[in-house]
Amino acid sequence: MSTVERPVAASKKGRRSLLAGVAALALLGGMSLGVHQAGATVVTKVEICKGGPVSGSASFSVNGSTTPVVIPVGSCRGVLVPPGVNTIRELPDNSGLTKLGNIMINPTTAGTGSVATRTATVTVPVGGNVAVRFVNQPNGSVLKVCKVAGSGVPVGQSFTFTENAGGQTVGPFAVAAGTAPGQSCGYATDYQVGTKVSIAEVATPGIAATSIVVSGTGASQSNTNLNAGTVTATVGSGITEVDYTNSVVVNQPPGYIEICKNAGDPFVAPGPWMFTLSQGNWSTTQSVLAGQCTGDVAVNPGQVNVSETFAAPDYVSSIASIPSGDLLGSNLANGSATFAVASGVATTAVFTNDVQTGYVKVCKTLAPGSDALTGMPFNFNVSDAAGSQVITVIASAPGQTACSPDYSALPIGSVATVTEQSVPNVALTGVSVTPASADAGSTNTTAAVRVGPSVNAANFTNTALGWVEVCKNAADASTAGQTFNFTVNGGSSFPVTAGQCSQPIQVPAGTASIAEAANANYYLANVTTVSVTDPAGSRLLTGPTTNPATVLVPFGGVGNETIATFTNAVVQGAFKICTQQTSPDANLVGKSFPYSYTYSVNGVVSSGSVNLTVALGQATCSGVIATLPVVNANGTPVNVSVTSQVPTALSVDIAGILYQGSGAVTSAPPLPAMFPATVSFNLGAGMNVTTWTNGATH
16 A cells, blocks of 8 residues: 655644753753852752653653652753753653653763654763753554545545544545555545544545545544534554545435524524535535425435525534534634535434623713612613613712623623613703713713623713892892892893792702802892701802802702892982082172972982082082982883082083083083073982082173
8 A cells, every 4th residue: 555644733833842952951050959169069969851753741750769750841941950961851742642752951962862762861060951852752643544446436536534633633645546555645644543533535426435444543433414424433453444434425315404404592593594505516506484394305425515695693512413423614704614415315404693792781870960860760661672661770979880781692782772860859860871982872871781791871960059049138128129030050041030030950969059140230249048847947059149159969859949139229320419509609608599400219319409508629519419219110210400500609610511420421511601501310329419619700
């Protein structure tokens, strides 16, 4: 028999390990064994290394010691030895799976090694170091596949095989058919003794395996399936040979295969699901609904490949056959399998699909100042692929987040919608999804979560609410009935008339800022707060005349609202009259000038008069004639009229009239003016003064 030998991955790995070992030996040096020399401790040692394309560990005896030194493959261990000649021996591998292949010594001049006796003899100088590496190989077992041309099969026809041992696949490789007993054999593969190797022949239409024989010292065979062209060979010592004999099938009845589709979870779509059946150059496509099977599909006896078309989030979770032995191999990742079909017999292929799933959780965060909501349960309506349910989250303190999961596994890519059930006096102030990439179109009231492979979160933020009410008091008749504008927390302006109150206004619990718009005719006399539930208490946090006012707002309904009362009073103004001469040349010192005045406040008219005597070098002024509100109750200005009456002095006129104050002159005569002359002005806040300047006309 002719054998074409091929190097295998293990042998290549062995050569790489060998080279690495040589390199490692070259790097070793300067390690020592403890002896005392010249007052210093000097170390003399042997470095024992274990290498080779094998696994496990090996035991060594140093200088005949009965205590073995155990070294894992790929490792080294330093052993203290006396200076001089030392012997290191690798103990036999009792499993028989490995054999010693080589002994390397560094430096090479330090000694020699004998593979036959498994021993290295080295001379180690005082304080020196010698490295010894023992390299093992698999114990000389190989497997080869051979092909015999049976009836109708031409010599030299190529057939394809694969080998699989422990999840490692060799091939596919081709073997040409030969004539017995000089059959043609394929590549030889190294295996450890006792390895179970599954060999499969790729089906050739019209040709079937009529014999499969495993031979060799200590070799055995099992799971032989001529229809499928498969066998399991247990590798013996030396050469294990697997001989396939194939013949042309003459008028052999077909076999049959049906495809059944099983939905592993309720999220698997009904389909139809598509399957491709292939055998040599022949293929066909079949469709089947979940929970159903195709009819029997006629095929040539032998191996049939079946592959399913699917896409994430669906995946093939299992592939089975009825009978169970007809499944030769499967690849769940790509949804394919190979089945053995016998002549005149039906094989059922069962593909089970599931959907990749993820989870959703609902999280609750409280806004700052919402401590009153700590420990409160919040309910959420969740609608997803699993149906509808209610999830409850117990709120943690502000600054912390509490979450509750939806324990239903949901298909990846599906969308779960979450809405919060309303709670009195609690505002929903934030809705988000984590991670943001999972947001499927959330709104300010609903979280839409696209399910991913991790746990995605619907986040809801709430704020505790309370109520405030603004009332207006008038401190005087001019303020009564007036309307004043307010804002709460910088919101929209709203009016409140003196003697009335606003509607209750809902605001975040904690504190609220109430601001009264400025009005030049009125001033804030007082701010007070009261609660119906605590009439004696105050919720005012700022001064009694501070504007804006800050008030305390507890969590709760209108029944516990904070009432803030702003009391305003009208601004007051006063007036007086002054007189003076134009210059000393006027010679009016000591002359008396009469003045009359009149004003009306809230419909009540008042009048009076004063006489002022001109003084030398300065004006003469009356006292404060009256202190009045600057506006009437109807909001109109209070107007004051002052008239300079005809004086007793002759040949005098009015040279100037000066108004001083924050009011406004509404009428005045053109100057110079003759007596009597009248000036009218709207009273301004504070003092209002009219100064009349008189002059002689001759």
